[in-house]
Amino acid sequence: MNYNVVVIISIVICAILSLLLSYYGALLVLDEKSGLFKVTQLIIAIVSMTTFYAPIKHLLIKYMDVEEDESENKND
Numbered sequence: 584m585n586y587n588v589v590v591i592i593s594i595v596i597c598a599i600l601s602l603l604l605s606y607y608g609a610l611l612v613l614d615e616k617s618g619l620f621k622v623t624q625l626i627i628a629i630v631s632m633t634t635f636y637a638p639i640k641h642l643l644i645k646y647m648d649v650e651e652d653e654s655e656n657k658n659d
Contacts, residue, residue, distance in 0.1 A: 589649050593640040601631040 605628035613620045643649075 586644075586649055589643045589647060590640065593636060593643050596639055597632055597636045600635055601628045604628075604631045 605624045608627045609620055609624040613623055
């Protein structure tokens with residue numbers, strides 16, 4: 584499996600997790616009709632994306648046996 588595919592898969596997984604966490608996390612704190620709901624949801628989404636991206640990518644690379652060297656496509 585290519586390194587770029589692993590990065591895309593980890594971004595998609597992280598985006599889905601962030602969407603769920605940000606919606607339900609903001610719903611716990613604020614009412615959905617509140618003016619600060621979307622701002623809180625955005626902050627939670629940004630924090631969860633930056634928190635979960637690296638561990639998910641590391642696990643996918645580890646278990647899919649992908650080398651992080653991007654120069655494998657170059658045939659010099």
